[in-house]
Amino acid sequence: MSTIITRRSLVAGAAVGAGALLTGCDKIIQHPEARKILFMGEEMQRGLQRALTNRNALVPEFSAAQMSPIFRSNGTRNPGTPAYTEMLVNNFADYRLRVGGLVDRPLSLSLPQLRQMPARAQITRHDCVEGWSAIAKWQGPKLATLLQAAGIRDTARYIVFTCADLYRGTPYYESIDLIDAFHPQTILAWALNDQILDVAHGAPVRLRVERQLGYKHAKYIMAIDAVASLAGIGKGKGGYWEDNVDYDWYAGI
Amino acid sequence: MNDPARPIATAPVTVIKRHRIATRLWHWITAVAMFIMIGSGIGILKAHPRFYWGRYGANFDQAWTTLDQWPGWVVTLINLLTIPASYNLAISRRWHLFFALVLSFALLGFMIVSLFNRHFQRDLRVRAGELAPREVAHDVREHLALRFHDPKRPAAYNILQKLSYVATIFILLPVMILTGLAMSPAMDAAWPWLLEIFGGRQSARSIHFIAMVALVLFIIAHLALVILAGAWNEVRSMITGRFTVPGHVPAHTGEDAA
Numbered sequence: 001m002s003t004i005i006t007r008r009s010l011v012a013g014a015a016v017g018a019g020a021l022l023t024g025c026d027k028i029i030q031h032p033e034a035r036k037i038l039f040m041g042e043e044m045q046r047g048l049q050r051a052l053t054n055r056n057a058l059v060p061e062f063s064a065a066q067m068s069p070i071f072r073s074n075g076t077r078n079p080g081t082p083a084y085t086e087m088l089v090n091n092f093a094d095y096r097l098r099v100g101g102l103v104d105r106p107l108s109l110s111l112p113q114l115r116q117m118p119a120r121a122q123i124t125r126h127d128c129v130e131g132w133s134a135i136a137k138w139q140g141p142k143l144a145t146l147l148q149a150a151g152i153r154d155t156a157r158y159i160v161f162t163c164a165d166l167y168r169g170t171p172y173y174e175s176i177d178l179i180d181a182f183h184p185q186t187i188l189a190w191a192l193n194d195q196i197l198d199v200a201h202g203a204p205v206r207l208r209v210e211r212q213l214g215y216k217h218a219k220y221i222m223a224i225d226a227v228a229s230l231a232g233i234g235k236g237k238g239g240y241w242e243d244n245v246d247y248d249w250y251a252g253i
Numbered sequence: 254m255n256d257p258a259r260p261i262a263t264a265p266v267t268v269i270k271r272h273r274i275a276t277r278l279w280h281w282i283t284a285v286a287m288f289i290m291i292g293s294g295i296g297i298l299k300a301h302p303r304f305y306w307g308r309y310g311a312n313f314d315q316a317w318t319t320l321d322q323w324p325g326w327v328v329t330l331i332n333l334l335t336i337p338a339s340y341n342l343a344i345s346r347r348w349h350l351f352f353a354l355v356l357s358f359a360l361l362g363f364m365i366v367s368l369f370n371r372h373f374q375r376d377l378r379v380r381a382g383e384l385a386p387r388e389v390a391h392d393v394r395e396h397l398a399l400r401f402h403d404p405k406r407p408a409a410y411n412i413l414q415k416l417s418y419v420a421t422i423f424i425l426l427p428v429m430i431l432t433g434l435a436m437s438p439a440m441d442a443a444w445p446w447l448l449e450i451f452g453g454r455q456s457a458r459s460i461h462f463i464a465m466v467a468l469v470l471f472i473i474a475h476l477a478l479v480i481l482a483g484a485w486n487e488v489r490s491m492i493t494g495r496f497t498v499p500g501h502v503p504a505h506t507g508e509d510a511a
Contacts, residue, residue: 007480007484007485010480010484010485010488011480011484014476018288021285021288021289022292022333022334022336022338023338025289025292025336025337025348026336026337026338029337029344029347029348038347038348038351039347040351041347041350041351041353041354042347042350044351044354045350045354048354049437049439049440049443052443053439053440053442053443053444054443057442057443058442059438059441059442060441060442060445060448062308066308066309067309068309068311068313068314069313069314070311070313070314071311072311072312072313125308125309125438125441125454127436127438127454128301128311129300129342129346130300130301130342131297131298131300131301131458132301132303132310132311132312132455133308133309133310133311133454133455134309134311135308135309210438210442211438211439211442212438212439213438241343245343246341246343246344246347247343247346248343248346248347248350252437252438252439252440253350253434253436253437253438253439253440
């Protein structure tokens with residue numbers, strides 16, 4: 001008899017415990033200190049990856065036969081702002097990519113100038129934070145080439161990408177550190193699958209930062225700035241999603 | 254002995270030391286971590302509830318299963334278990350990627366300690382003869398008769414128990430960790446063999462999901478057997494290490510009984 005009671009109370013106890021743990025998880029995350037600890041996971045993942053693996057390792061590249069039949073678009077499909085639409089109707093003839101911030105020689109590059117730069121072509125896998133993947137061919141100059149041409153200063157720590165689109169009314173931007181900025185597969189793509197980059201995928205220029213998830217691959221890039229700190233840009237967390245929806249700034253996992 | 258489950262027990266009982274501190278600590282850390290991993294994993298799954306085989310897979314590609322094909326009770330159940338309760342991919346990922354480290358390093362530590370304290374060699378090693386059909390059939394009959402402990406060696410694991418623990422510790426959990434890493438674009442650059450062994454990132458994601466289902470089935474069987482084998486005694490042995498067995502047993506029959 002008492003065994004049965006114990007058994008029942010244990011089952012009930014386990015169910016109550018599970019329920020408490022579930023609601024506890026939701027409650028605890030409201031607490032700023034607990035949130036801080038949980039959010040340290042990002043720094044631990046980044047630290048472990050950077051400490052235990054080769055920082056220059058290249059992501060796998062694929063053959064043309066291994067590409068996705070359709071590369072879906074995501075996020076903003078068309079910035080649709082008056083300024084962007086005006087550039088688009090002129091076929092981006094007035095487009096200038098500004099490279100500035102902590103550099104010795106700020107640049108202002110037209111699309112033909114960008115397309116004349118030595119380009120890297122790579123067939124790589126795009127991984128969305130949501131879980132899907134698509135394989136496509138991207139082409140464009142290495143970001144490192146532009147940063148070196150602009151004479152990036154020693155005080156720079158991050159590269160910030162300012163985009164033409166507003167996402168839910170807020171300017172989209174992203175940032176990466178110099179390890180990823182100078183990675184050989186980090187390029188400013190102006191072509192997708194041997195076609196000029198279309199609007200849905202980020203025309204005229206988008207970032208490819210292959211070792212991170214899709215939301216880091218800023219589309220519709222208008223300006224590239226070398227900065228010492230992310231404070232004071234947006235809400236200071238280094239990107240639209242990081243600022244507004246608690247996404248990890250380091251999206252390597 | 255003072256067993257709260259049997260306050261007026263008359264039969265002689267002996268209290269033996271069963272689980273070591275490292276085993277107990279790892280068990281409870283893993284229990285909490287797995288609960289959070291499953292809940293937050295469901296939250297992440299909901300962001301794209303479609304599964305594919307191969308290197309790529311997105312909305313226009315052929316999925317082998319999607320959430321809208323699952324029975325209603327499964328969907329209700331996973332909705333109940335989701336962390337956080339209301340859809341929030343960012344927070345699910347925060348829980349998942351923090352507790353992934355807790356789970357992984359706890360397992361690594363447990364494995365190292367259990368090699369040194371010989372828990373693996375003594376208690377989990379499947380010995381020659383144990384897998385003989387006659388022995389396995391005997392253990393199946395014992396399970397069906399709800400007898401889980403060999404009276405001669407009450408603290409030892411039976412063969413079905415050993416096999417399920419070995420499969421969980423040495424196959425399912427490592428597969429979860431490795432398929433998890435294979436989904437990381439940065440880890441795929443550093444360790445491209447991760448993609449080779451699982452056949453691409455979307456295959457790794459599918460295997461991650463299937464191994465999770467296998468772990469859930471293990472947890473259900475594990476909890477059911479703990480209850481059937483004597484819930485309080487079993488749970489206490491995992492908390493304090495003390496385990497009550499009927500009759501008089503020689504002193505040295507604990508977890509380390511060879």
